[in-house]
Amino acid sequence: MTRKCIKNGTIVTASDTFFGDILVDDGIIVMIGVDLDAEGAEIVDASGCYVFPGGIDPHTHLDMPFGGTVTIDDFESGTIAAAYGGTTTIVDFCLTTKGKPLASAVNAWHAKSKEKAVIDYGFHLMVSEVTDDVLYELPKMIEEEGITSLKVFMAYKNVLQADDGTLYRTLLLAKEHGALVMVHAENGDVIDYLVKQALSLGQTDPIYHALTRPPELEGEATGRAAGLTGLADSQLYVVHVTCAQAVNAIAEARMKGLRVFGETCPQYLTLDRTYLERLDFEGAKYVWSPPLREPEHQQALWDALWNGQLQTVGSDQCSFNFKGQKELGRGDFSKIPNGGPTIEDRFSLLYSEGVRKGRLTLHKFVDVVSTTSAKLFGLFPQKGTIAIGSDADIVIFDPMIERTLSAATHHMKVDYNAFEGMQVVGEPVSVLVRGEFVIRNKTFVGKPGSGQYLHRKRFGEQ
Amino acid sequence: MTRKCIKNGTIVTASDTFFGDILVDDGIIVMIGVDLDAEGAEIVDASGCYVFPGGIDPHTHLDMPFGGTVTIDDFESGTIAAAYGGTTTIVDFCLTTKGKPLASAVNAWHAKSKEKAVIDYGFHLMVSEVTDDVLYELPKMIEEEGITSLKVFMAYKNVLQADDGTLYRTLLLAKEHGALVMVHAENGDVIDYLVKQALSLGQTDPIYHALTRPPELEGEATGRAAGLTGLADSQLYVVHVTCAQAVNAIAEARMKGLRVFGETCPQYLTLDRTYLERLDFEGAKYVWSPPLREPEHQQALWDALWNGQLQTVGSDQCSFNFKGQKELGRGDFSKIPNGGPTIEDRFSLLYSEGVRKGRLTLHKFVDVVSTTSAKLFGLFPQKGTIAIGSDADIVIFDPMIERTLSAATHHMKVDYNAFEGMQVVGEPVSVLVRGEFVIRNKTFVGKPGSGQYLHRKRFGEQ
């Protein structure tokens, strides 16, 4: 493997900004400085650019079955798009099946990803029940597979939803074995009723997806999960926080000293509920759970990133074609597959809407888009920063390029772009994973299967 | 100036930890890496040690008149002790006099420090009135002197206390000119009554100092200052936060998106109100304003550092000899000079009580003891981190040394140590300022006058 020297960039980490060079050897950052002697190294010119640690996306659903269909982007198209977008590591959700061994699910996920991923990846494990078998197997998954984060759903009644007893036991297990519990926090019981009720009244359009999942039900479930975390003296990560109510619940818990963390997503920071009202069933493109909210919630989310009450931004990438997939829900919003394509634009959107608009400092941007995810999910300092000894996962980012997000130009397989037409400033020009170009001058030069599986450390270990 | 290479340390910044070497040239960090070629450079061995950015103490009172006496540690003894303790930059409070030009106060402070300081230093400026003269002169102080932080006292009635109108105007001025307003937040009017009332009842012992300044009055004033900051859309830094009430007021303001920051001090994190009850007037050694609190407040402060609602730890160094100075208050606690010696032990105490006891990560330790102060007070990235281009202000810290804090071994001039007898783990072995040793193998090797005055950037600039 060659040496590389990334020269003359403005290097940015979660705490520092400086001008200089980075020397990479064997995929590892070995030297940082000014005017480094790059003899024997390939020179990569970063002048005029920011040099960021590669983005870490802690929340993706690639090649995942959902409601009778499967997300259209798999570990190949999904990770290629991620790389184009400046993301060099993802942690994907491995879905388990009740009554089946956890190992079979993990093996299935390895099978989906091994030959395809172009960037590095890990898995979270979904916990839908806590049986004797699960109790026996879970510690092994943590130890042997390095899967140190467990997902519990408080919604999707009769499908994915776990009851509070299961959530509580998972919190206890996580504490014992050093894992981080993740929750999808919405009150699934009430949503289930609201959905049925809406359908029975003939309210079938996409907007009713949002109206049957009000923010109060997200705030309630978030507070409940945080409360149980305190009782269990465990640790919690609330995925895809969308609203002021949930932010407040997290902040209250943190003020009491609880280890509760929160993630939001680019769509909640930039889009709003009116998108679901788009004509010709276009609203279906914007069906996420939790749903897009009224615009005033966006400020609450930006404030929470600023003041540290939310710590990360994940994509919740979960893409379905409009044609043939989202369309399954014509005439019944509850049949619209939930989710959208966000893995590619997460990084640039955060830069453009966050840093450029004065809502985030450069450091906070790096922190929420990369560093803190590495720290929370057992990847630090291998991932998530530019430091001696870390993997050379690097984004060379030109902050001057103006462009328009669009399905016409994106690299995901999915047939629409959630941010279609949005102007952003800044673009990843080249992206390296462990010192190798995956994107070079805006062109994919990587190779499916080159991404490595990440055996992650336990929560709190470094 | 020689080149130096600090080798084989565990280098820690506010976001990173890694093993490696640091190359320093002309006082500036120029290279960081593993196995750096140190040819031509003096080798400094850091093996087995942490290599931290030098501590920044944002809150000192050296050579300061107070209540008819003067703090015993001046810019020489004070900065030497600071250096021994791992602090390489201080920002000292320049006291102004009503009716006199601000420049005269600043000049006086330059005179106190210029020939004496062994580490770098800046000044905060006290604002006790907002007259036409002050309005005229203040922007010049900010521009020409780089004094970009302004202190307002809400206590010390008839002495330093400013009214709310003055505080509000200062907030507006600060916003306009890019400065950060600092407040001593206690309700001085009520304290004034409580003190007089206590004295009239013959309650003259040191403990009455604490009893006449209850935490409710700090919480109230903190909330008031934060509220005015919101109204002025300005920025606020609350010095020496001691209690849950004040933490809550800060957190509430931050949750609303306000730019409100808070500092606590080592004494509030580790000592409590019972110290003021020590016999033989020993309690006077522990007279700070705000006072030491009941023990349960300590947890609130540690929690607030952890969850980011407090951002820095300053010393509030303000030392008076027990003999001859603290003793002025025998028979009348209100005559005890307020303050104590903390500049030397701040850094090690935070490490020992914070990191070692699992309350702070290594990164958070660096953040609160150095980095965030640099960012808030216009010194970053020159100070506050270990990064290419930054000043080589470096602490080589042996985390294994066990020792006992004591006046017998400290380097301040003052005749007692506030933490006398406390066991700590970890000690700065060598300390460099701009690449020059000030402390080498636990011995002072610096030179009075070698510290440089810091012309600081405006708030929010980098």
Add this chain to the structure above:
Amino acid sequence: MTRKCIKNGTIVTASDTFFGDILVDDGIIVMIGVDLDAEGAEIVDASGCYVFPGGIDPHTHLDMPFGGTVTIDDFESGTIAAAYGGTTTIVDFCLTTKGKPLASAVNAWHAKSKEKAVIDYGFHLMVSEVTDDVLYELPKMIEEEGITSLKVFMAYKNVLQADDGTLYRTLLLAKEHGALVMVHAENGDVIDYLVKQALSLGQTDPIYHALTRPPELEGEATGRAAGLTGLADSQLYVVHVTCAQAVNAIAEARMKGLRVFGETCPQYLTLDRTYLERLDFEGAKYVWSPPLREPEHQQALWDALWNGQLQTVGSDQCSFNFKGQKELGRGDFSKIPNGGPTIEDRFSLLYSEGVRKGRLTLHKFVDVVSTTSAKLFGLFPQKGTIAIGSDADIVIFDPMIERTLSAATHHMKVDYNAFEGMQVVGEPVSVLVRGEFVIRNKTFVGKPGSGQYLHRKRFGEQ
């Protein structure tokens, strides 16, 4: 029916206190004044006494099956004891069975009470499911039976517990038909796990009943129910509030303008968790759900009555003999029948601990022990006050009598007294229901079956 004139008492209502006489005709209060002409009326001397409206106990379980046994006090012994204690109306919980008509449950409850009750009574109806049958039948129960309050359990998993969807639907139904939803608010799922876990560890003593139902789980469920009430724009009454966490959840909801009300019970105001640690299985006598709390919660409850965040005090009478019933739980705390005997002492305890100790005014006492229950449960102004046209349900209360609560002297059938040995000041001397003596000079003079069933008004009607 004779006329009666209650003379020379100090008459107290929820807002008034005055000296005077009350003239009763045909069971109705027809005149109030000083020196009333009592010609043709039986004179009842109340001099030296308070004359209160009869207590209303909104929460009793008489003759109720629970965990394989039945509460020992039925509508005869229970209402006799209530009358001795100053209570002239109860609202008892009618338990329904899933899959059976509501009417069958109501009829069963009529059968239990009709020939036995010596004071007036109504029924709340438990809602454990919302099926088409229930939807059809419930409005009829409200209309025809005047059962305008519906109880939902958030605990007792697999037994009584309803899920959040059922709670939400009940809130919607209640809104539509003018009923008040009552909740037992504890997180049953988590409790279920904690109980199993404790038992599996051999933790079988009564104290584990309390330790497996921590206050956090009551606070959580209370907040959840209040949140769903807001979403449904309905009305909620939280029964047996025991802790600061639940009080805060109610207060927060009320501050947002929600129609959320709360009840506490004498046991939570006066006893604490240490009672469960009593030796020889005596702790079982103090097993309520939610459990007795640590002592500091008592102040929160008294404060909440004072400031109006809790509005009523019910007994939650649910008595089981120690011998043969509570003993079912020897060796397994989860088999201890939940509940205790409180119907008799509720009124006097509130007076003695509340009014005499300065925690409640006389008016607030009447309000929480009688008037507000009448208003919330559709009984006002027939019940709950001393006013023209109201039923002459009257307590003549001697505030000077000092006595000791004890099973030796109480009138319940149950074989122990929860407040055994407690000194109280004040005792009901005579009690009238609709103008007829039930208790006269501390002697029962009523007749089983004389109590009347109360067809209650809808929520909000007067």
Add this chain to the structure above:
Amino acid sequence: MTRKCIKNGTIVTASDTFFGDILVDDGIIVMIGVDLDAEGAEIVDASGCYVFPGGIDPHTHLDMPFGGTVTIDDFESGTIAAAYGGTTTIVDFCLTTKGKPLASAVNAWHAKSKEKAVIDYGFHLMVSEVTDDVLYELPKMIEEEGITSLKVFMAYKNVLQADDGTLYRTLLLAKEHGALVMVHAENGDVIDYLVKQALSLGQTDPIYHALTRPPELEGEATGRAAGLTGLADSQLYVVHVTCAQAVNAIAEARMKGLRVFGETCPQYLTLDRTYLERLDFEGAKYVWSPPLREPEHQQALWDALWNGQLQTVGSDQCSFNFKGQKELGRGDFSKIPNGGPTIEDRFSLLYSEGVRKGRLTLHKFVDVVSTTSAKLFGLFPQKGTIAIGSDADIVIFDPMIERTLSAATHHMKVDYNAFEGMQVVGEPVSVLVRGEFVIRNKTFVGKPGSGQYLHRKRFGEQ
């Protein structure tokens, strides 16, 4: 003095509603019942009407000097208007002068009122300083004059404003002597600056009165006063609460168990800030301090009355003619005399906007417009209710009359009506004070000087 029998009304108190008659003898209510024998009594027919206790207005400024002028309504016109409006008792603010005996102020107020008042009245006493003289004299005022409420201003810098030390001492004095401290809660220091600043920018129109007194400054001062009350363990009544921020501060204090109470006024419940923008200087008519707020605050105030966080509604009657008085502020809003005419319409507005619009129950209406003021200010049960032994202060109120509020028909001397053109439903038809008609069939039949001075009880006494 004749006996009177008020027959066939719907009698309403703070807790009761019933149909019946009231017998009055010698000015005192002696009997209440159905079909009372009215032999020898004058019959007053109340059929079709509500019979309410007379309104108590706890906040008036009659014949009061302010800013170089004097309120236009004195104790004659003011109390006549009050009577027309259904108010039978007022408590007026007696202004003291620094350095002069309190007695001189009280005597001046007796002189203003004695020959003029047509309804009963008491005085609050303003405390602007706490000197030895005041300390000596205040207990005598409380004891001898029955002046058991003390007013402190936190605004009106350099005029009425007291500092926090004075407020705190007053709270201590009040606790010791059984008085209730009242505050005008706004941050006067900051307002003083904002006003000067606005004027210096040529912002002279009435709307700037509102813009220079933002709600944040009311919320801050309210929280400060409540905090000091807690510290002093005393009691506080916040006059004229106008905004959500202040309501929240009061509610928070009450939740901690503090004896903090709040009053709002009809203008804050029904008018908003846009009124100050009326052309031709008409905005000056709506200049109150604190100012009218943005409309959303109205809901917060209604909610707070409903949930009990605010307890009373006072008028803050303080009337100045538009011609010649309000006009003093043409070209300089700070010279507009503060206040408006509200004494007459307070009662009817609360009924019409509160009861008729479903925001208040009939009982809550009586409570906030009369009963609680009596209880807080030492007038209960003489005033504030319809009960045996109470003064026969009675309003016969026809709830069917529709009318329009207007200066053309009002009975105040002032030349405009603050609620001009507002439609209300309901009108006091006849009003009795101590059994004597003051208003009979909408006509004044009283006599100046017939009102009696009220020597009030200490706080907490009944």
